[in-house]
Amino acid sequence: MKPPSFEYAAPKTVDEAVALLRQHEGDAKILAGGQSLMPLLNMRLARPGLLVDVARIDGLDYIREVDGGLAIGAMARQRSVEHSQLVQRRFPLLHTAIRHIAHPQNRNQGTVGGSLAHADPAAELPAVALALDAELRAFGPAGERRIKAADFFVTYLTTALEPTEVLTEVRFPQLPPRTGWSFVELARRHGDFALTGVVARLGVDNGGRCSAAQLVLFGVGATPVRARRAEQALAGEKLETPLFEQAGRMASEEIEEPLSDVHASAAYRRDLARVLTRRALTEAASRAAA
Amino acid sequence: MASPRRIRLKVNGQPHEAIVEPRTTLVDLLRGELALTGTHVGCEHGVCGACTVLWNGKAVRSCIMLAVQADGAELMTVEALAHDGQLHPIQQAFMEEHGLQCGFCTPGFLMSVYELLQRNPNPTDEDIMETLGGHLCRCTGYQAILKSVRLAAQKLGAAQR
Numbered sequence: 001m002k003p004p005s006f007e008y009a010a011p012k013t014v015d016e017a018v019a020l021l022r023q024h025e026g027d028a029k030i031l032a033g034g035q036s037l038m039p040l041l042n043m044r045l046a047r048p049g050l051l052v053d054v055a056r057i058d059g060l061d062y063i064r065e066v067d068g069g070l071a072i073g074a075m076a077r078q079r080s081v082e083h084s085q086l087v088q089r090r091f092p093l094l095h096t097a098i099r100h101i102a103h104p105q106n107r108n109q110g111t112v113g114g115s116l117a118h119a120d121p122a123a124e125l126p127a128v129a130l131a132l133d134a135e136l137r138a139f140g141p142a143g144e145r146r147i148k149a150a151d152f153f154v155t156y157l158t159t160a161l162e163p164t165e166v167l168t169e170v171r172f173p174q175l176p177p178r179t180g181w182s183f184v185e186l187a188r189r190h191g192d193f194a195l196t197g198v199v200a201r202l203g204v205d206n207g208g209r210c211s212a213a214q215l216v217l218f219g220v221g222a223t224p225v226r227a228r229r230a231e232q233a234l235a236g237e238k239l240e241t242p243l244f245e246q247a248g249r250m251a252s253e254e255i256e257e258p259l260s261d262v263h264a265s266a267a268y269r270r271d272l273a274r275v276l277t278r279r280a281l282t283e284a285a286s287r288a289a290a
Numbered sequence: 291m292a293s294p295r296r297i298r299l300k301v302n303g304q305p306h307e308a309i310v311e312p313r314t315t316l317v318d319l320l321r322g323e324l325a326l327t328g329t330h331v332g333c334e335h336g337v338c339g340a341c342t343v344l345w346n347g348k349a350v351r352s353c354i355m356l357a358v359q360a361d362g363a364e365l366m367t368v369e370a371l372a373h374d375g376q377l378h379p380i381q382q383a384f385m386e387e388h389g390l391q392c393g394f395c396t397p398g399f400l401m402s403v404y405e406l407l408q409r410n411p412n413p414t415d416e417d418i419m420e421t422l423g424g425h426l427c428r429c430t431g432y433q434a435i436l437k438s439v440r441l442a443a444q445k446l447g448a449a450q451r
Contacts, residue, residue: 001334007292008312008358031359038354039335042315051312053359079348103424105339105402108348109355191423 003041006048010056014139014166017052021164022141024050030166031055032075032114035106060113060168063087070094070172074113079104081112091172093132093181097124097199100183103191113167116152119159119223121259122193126153127218128183130226131199132172140165153223179203179212180288182280185219186272188263194219195264196272198251200280202239204288210234215251215277220258220269227251230277239285248278297361301326302370310357317341319357320367328368328397332426339425342398343367349405349424368397371404379445380404380438389438391429399425403439407446413439 011017021028029048031037032055040046054060060075063084070091072081081087082098101107101115101124115125116136129136129149136147141164152160161167175181185197196219203212213234218224230251237243252274260266294309301324308323315334320326320343329352332340336354343352344366371378377385380403390396399422406413406421413421418439427435 003313005292005313034354042334104421105342105349105351105424109350
């Protein structure tokens with residue numbers, strides 16, 4: 001369980017990192033916090049010729065409010081985001097989700113950008129990015145590119161990033177007023193990868209009806225997915241328990257064949273999608289009403 | 291073989307310089323090059339926590355960190371806890387509450403608990419369990435470890451008064 005041999009570079013700027021990625025196109029891998037990449041190297045499931053360590057690039061670890069939203073530098077450690085007063089106060093959904101990522105010892109090193117770029121289908125941050133309509137910013141040979149979360153997650157461990165691009169920032173917009181949210185997941189033990197998880201956001205109007213619904217399921221397919229039929233069933237309706245039951249059933253039926261593995265069968269994950277959707281909607285609705 | 295790199299780091303207050311292959315993990319540097327064998331190698335993929343050390347004051351898993359990533363860093367390992375043959379209060383608490391049996395996982399637990407109690411001298415059981423959740427003990431000693439951490443917090447609190 002030792003990594004194979006590779007070359008190592010620690011660029012000081014994003015431009016230098018991009019130049020290295022161009023020189024070694026297809027054979028280089030970016031190292032951020034290493035909490036996913038290092039196990040893959042130790043198990044020799046990844047064999048890059050060059051590791052480009054972006055941790056020595058100054059100024060990529062900020063957490064700040066921009067235009068009412070939240071801008072997080074790709075190298076911000078997950079633990080710093082978890083402890084950020086700004087995030088706790090204004091972006092409680094993100095705060096709640098981050099506490100489900102592995103363990104504090106991993107979050108001390110693991111980064112927000114690394115988790116998004118790794119794009120594990122059971123990971124928390126990609127699902128939150130999709131649910132909050134986040135925008136990702138990357139630098140490549142042609143300069144900066146902005147990518148919507150909806151276009152970013154392509155398939156298992158694969159994003160819209162080019163091999164010569166470096167993810168530099170993610171922006172989370174603030175939730176609109178009168179919007180409730182929920183983040184729920186089930187794992188065998190706290191800190192394990194989720195078997196299934198749900199992120200819900202519900203807008204409510206003065207009459208107690210749903211003005212907007214966004215429902216993201218993760219751990220059930222190759223990427224986090226929107227449950228659009230269930231969202232449509234919620235729109236304009238009174239937010240009441242039978243509706244949450246119905247939306248849960250719809251979400252569970254509309255996902256494609258979920259993963260089946262040693263941790264959980266596809267049927268179990270599908271049933272979890274139903275139960276967790278119902279729970280998430282119940283919680284989001286009560287937050288929206290508060 | 292990939293080009294070796296020269297790194298400088300401080301471990302337990304001592305400056306060190308080493309020439310390492312990029313693929314060398316931090317735990318292998320500590321154990322193999324610096325002969326600090328108190329840090330243990332368990333699962334080697336960041337799950338069991340036996341290799342936990344403090345990196346600039348934060349508990350991290352040294353089996354999924356490269357030695358080159360620690361260039362310029364300050365590290366603390368389990369060897370820094372005891373002084374002049376006197377156990378650190380956390381170690382003393384683990385001994386008194388039977389927080390270890392075979393002891394293989396213990397160095398990692400001690401370092402995570404050290405970080406926890408530095409940051410939060412009066413942790414709730416929930417705080418303690420969140421920290422312990424990052425470690426595996428196969429002698430099934432979690433309840434005893436929980437008690438050890440409660441006692442360690444008391445001992446450290448008393449020492450500071």
